Amino acid sequence: MTTVIMRTTARAIVPIILVVAISLFFDGHNLPGGGFIGGVLTTTAFAIVYMGFGLDFLERGILGRDVDPGKEPSRDRVVLAYRRLFAYGFALAVASGLAPLLFGKPFLTQTFEMLEGVPIYDHLEVASALAFDFGVYCVVVGGLLTILSVVGAE
Amino acid sequence: MSPDLAMVIAAVALPFVVAALTPVVFRVLGEGTGFAGTVVALTSFGLLATQYGTNGTVGLEWVPSLDLALRFYVDGWALLFAMLACGIGALIFAYSPAYMHGESGLVRYYAALLAFMGSIVGVALAADLIAIFLFWELTSLASFVLIGYYTADDSSQYAARMAMLITVGGGLFLLVGLLLLSLVASDVLGPGAAFNLAAMLESPETMQSALRERGLFLPVLGLLAIGAGTKSAQVPLHFWLPNAMAAPTPVSAFLHSATMVKVGVYFIGRVRPMLVSTEWLFLFATLGLTTMTVCAILAVASTDIKELLAYSTASHLGLMVAGFGFTSVYGAETGVFHLLNHALFKAALFLVAGIIAHEAGTREIDELNGLRHDLPVTAVITTVVALSMAGIPPFNGFYSKELLFEAAVEASHHHDIGLLGWLYPAVAVFGSIFTVLYSLRFLSLFFGERPEALGHVHRPPVTMLVPPAVLALLAAVISVDPQLAVDAIVQSGLEATAVDPHEMHVGLPTSYSPALGMSAVTIGVGLVAYPSYGRLHDAIRSVPRAVPPIGANWWYDTAVDGLSDEGRAFAETVHDGTLRTYATWTLAATCTLALAGFVAAGAIAPTELGVEVSLAIALVLLVAVIGGVAVATAESHIAGVLTLSILGFMVAIFYILASAPDLALTQLVVETLVLVIFLLVIEEIPERYEVEIGTVARDAVLSVLVGATAFVTVLVTTGARPDGSSEIARAYAEQAIPRGGGANIVNVTLVDFRGFDTLGELAVIALAAISILTLIVMRDRDGDRTAIRDGDELTGDEPAVTPADGGDDE
Structure with a gap:
């Protein structure tokens, strides 16, 4: 499926997908979106890269590393990074849940703060739930990409 | 005086803490770790001794919202058992270094022994049903680890598994019994007392009548009896105990004679005031006397000294259970006093057996004789404790056996039990005759001609000689002045277990009583029959060989092997390696369970379908249905996947029309991802299968079932919406x-x-990713272990990737 059409299309749409995914993630608290949707969409972008350019492209083309083509993906460097991503994401989600305990609040209590007079945005809401949601995002991206690249390499 | 919480908790927790620290202690002390264990056991003993004479409940809040508390109940019965465990534990720890010299895995050995001691103290003192169950199962776990100590030995693994299956299986019956008990208690005594055994024991009559009212008395009695019976090796589940002799001898002395197997007896004594009744008499007196007799006969048939002692232990446990089964005060006296006496003489006998096995190098009864020349001190010790086991006056075993005879005779005075009133004393005497026989046989190892074949027998080291000597000395003291032990602890133990406790007096009989006559018959017949021991031994051994089903082991092996074979056959049917079979079984089972659940809950009721859909939604759904039909009729996989995604996108549009933009977004994104993944893997799937008509029919039925389940589920769940x-x-x-x-x-x-x-x-997603990784890594695990090791090293030195990669993500 690594056709010219596929590659050209991928070149154009992958950045757009990534930007949309990130905006969905950040807008999630007030508009449709959120960590889960943003995460799945990000994964889709990666999947398209995989389909168009092959599994090793990320490392060889973007990170500029030498990759042994026959190497098993489960021990591949990028997969290790994915694994770490979902582990850290899960840790972040748990940690953001544990943080309120320091202030004598129950587990997973969330709060938010309105910041006024911020340049460009004028007023900006900072929700503590964003940290938790970022954990969700990381777990989804890390977990799905791990599955995708390991299964895809089969 | 009420007990001190800190002291009690320290006594329970100390062994566990040291058990966790065992690797460190072992690094410092090496094989001397056993002596550290002695110090721990003596410390716990001392802590418990400070509570001597106190009575009452102390506790900590545990989960207040569930009315769970870690309660400890201190009284004479609890202290007797806990201090016995610590005291014998101290001797076992002192005995171990010499016996286990040069063995590997000593860290595991000492850690398990210490954890076991903590659990046994815990089970003795716990006043909370949950805590009792936890400590109870912990003792089984420790026993499993210790029986399976020789990990390379198949028979030891077999014995460990057997003990685990039987005792933990029995523990599950106990759990159900305890839960029923707590249900009734929370009704009668208030929710605060749901798990509080101490509160239940304070109003035993209320509890018993409440249990009877609800028809739960017999179930609870039966369940607790199964739990206690498996733990205390009662017939017909006694067979795990002789097999458990695969454990090192100090373990047998500690767990499988003095303490763990007595947990069942202890618990029977504990709940006795609450459940005592005519049914109680029938159940436990019959169970106990049967066990006592059957196991005494089997002990006579033994060829190995540890096997003999194991059957003898089961037999004496039967004696204690029977004692508690008799409802008169003599019954409770038997149970409490014999628990102490038996622990003293049987632990000593096991330690003697350990000395013989260690120094003479064999445990075969036929090969051992005349050991008194080589082991004079051991011979003296054995004489005291073996005669005590036989119940020969004036040794301490005699007093508790007299009490059993008295209780058996008394039974017909208290209850109208007809023929059983005669049968109980007769069986007690009959079983005791065999006790005399095997006790004398054990003693005879030290007397008579020393066989030529027996090699040089070493003198045991002093640390192996002192522990049995201490136990024999205590047995001798009680033999000389039994009232001393009664005043010290047995009386207070009696008060906790008897319904109508009174001053207990024990001593040599001065006038004739039926019990004395029974003792005389027992000892007389035993002595007369002893010369034909060999013929008896052969006769008993020939029975199970002729009729295998009479042996309990046979039943166990048949059941376990049968279950394993069935399990393997079932697994091969369900998991035959093709994905379609997996999917068939999983889907069919899920649907059947879901539908059966709805039917059982009566959730399926005819509902009116108030369908009001807009034209737009109807159109979208129509396209979805057409997409679904197209999937089923698609010629190729690509066409199938693409038409399937039509269905998915239509559902997303439906969500938009139903004003659920978040759901729609998620559906769209997931649908896209799934489509992409399908396209990735589609090349791997064979273009066409040769499908039989039967398979097609199966798939059709399954599809209809899945569809029906989904349909019914939607109806039921939306129907239940307020x-x-x-x-x-x-x-x-x-x-x-x-x-x-x-x-x-x-x-x-x-x-x-x-x-x-x-x-x-999130945990589910992470687990899914981990399982897929594991599956794929495990698949070719055997081929390249080195590659995995390389991969693991990579994990260590690759932190640099994450920032770069993470940057991409954001």
Whole structure:
């Protein structure tokens, strides 16, 4: 499926997908979106890269590393990074849940703060739930990409 | 005087703490770790001794919202058992270094022994049903580890598994019994007393009548009896105990004679005031006397000294159970006093057996004789404790056996039990005759001609000689002055277990009584029959060989092997390696369970389908249905996948029309991802299968079943929805902005209101990724272990990737 059409299309749409995914993630608290949707969409972008350019492209083309083509993906460097991503994401989600305990609040209590007079945005809401949601995002991206690249390499 | 919580908790916790530190202690002390164990056991003993004479409940809040507390109940019975465990534990720890010299895995050995001692103290003192169950099962676990100590030995693994299956299986019966008990208690005594055994024992009559009213008396009695019976090796589940002799001898002395197997007896004594009744008499007196007799006969048939002692232990446990089974005060006296006496003489006998096995190098009864020349001190010790086991006056075993005879005779005075009133004393005497026989046989190892074949027998080291000597000395003291032991602890133990306790007096009989006559018959017949011991031994051995089903082991092996074979056959049917079989079984089982659940709950009721759909939605759904039909008739996989995604996208549009943009977004994104993944793997799938007509029919039936289940589920769940918006839905809508700070109620619910659910879902995603990784790595594990090791090293030195990669993500 690594056709010219596929590659050209991928070149154009992958950045757009990534930007949309990130905006969905950040807008999630007030508009449709959120960590889960943003995460799945990000994964889709990666999947398209995989389909168009092959599994090793990320490392060889973007990170500029030498990759042994026959190497098993489960021990591949990028997969290790994915694994770490979902582990850290899960840790972040748990940690953001544990943080309120320091202030004598129950587990997973969330709060938010309105910041006024911020340049460009004028007023900006900072929700503590964003940290938790970022954990969700990381777990989804890390977990799905791990599955995708390991299964895809089969 | 009420007990001191800190002391009690320290006594229970100390062995566990040291057990956790065993690797460190072992690094410092090496094989001398056993002596550290002695210090721990003596410390716990001392801590418990400070509570001597106290009575009452102390506790800590554990889970207050569930009315769970870590309660400890201190009284004479609890202290007797706990201090016995610590005292014998101290001797076992002192005995171990010499016996286990040069063995590997000593860290595991000492850690398990210490943890076991903590659990046994815990089970003795616990006053909370949950805590009792936890400590109870911990003793089984420790026993499993210790029986399976010789990990390379198949018979030892077999014995460990057997002990685990039987005792933990029995523990499950106990658990159900305890839960029934707690249900009744929370009704009668208030929810605060749901798990509080001490509170239940304070009002035993109320509990018993409440149990009877609800028809739960017999079930509870039966369940607790199964739990206690498996733990205390009662017939017909006694067979794990002789097999458990695969453990090192100090373990046998500690766990499988003096303490762990007595937990069942202890518990029977503990709940005795609450459940004592005519049914209780029938159940436990019969069970105990049967065990006592059957196991005494089997002990005579033994060829190995440890096997003989194991059957003898089961037989004496039967004696204690029978004692507690008799409802008169003599019954309780038997149980309490014999628990102490038996621990003293049987632990000593096991330690003697350990000395013989260690120094003479064999445990075969036929090969051992005339050991008194080589082991003179051991011979003296054995004489005291073996005669005590036989119940020969004036040794201490005699007093408790007299009490059993008295209780058996008394039984017909208290209850109208007809023929059983004669049968109980007769069986007690009959079983005791065999006790005399095997006790004398054990003693005879030290007397007579020393066989030529027996090699040089070493003198045991002093640390192996002192522990049995201490036990024999204590037995001798009680033999000389039994009233001393009664006053010290047995009397207070009696008060906790008897319904109508009174001053207990024990001493040599001065006038004739039926019990004395029974003792005389027992000893007389035993002595007369002893010369034909060999013929008896052969005769008993020939029975199970002729009729295998008479042996309990046969039943166990048949059941376990049968279950294993069935399990393997079932697994091969369900998991035959093709994905379609897996899917068939999983889907069919899930649907059947779901539908059966709806039927059982009566959830399926005819409902009116108030269908009001707009034209747009109807169109979208129509396209979805057409897409679904197209999937089923698709010629190729690509066409099938593409048409399937039509269905998925139509569902997304339906969500948009139903004003659920978040759901629609998720559906769209997931649908896209799934499509992409399908396209990735589709090349791997064979273009066409040769499909039989039967398979097609199966698939069709399965599809209809799945569809029906989904349909019914949707109907049932939407049917159960309350009219209008529920209180919680309104609350979420109102609170989303002020409390959550977000206008997207779905997201606020996910990350804020129901954050814990989301956390659980994250765990699911992470687990799914980990399982797929594991599956793929495990698949070719055998081929290249080195590659995996390389991969593991990579994990260590690759932190640099994450920032670069993470940068890409953002």
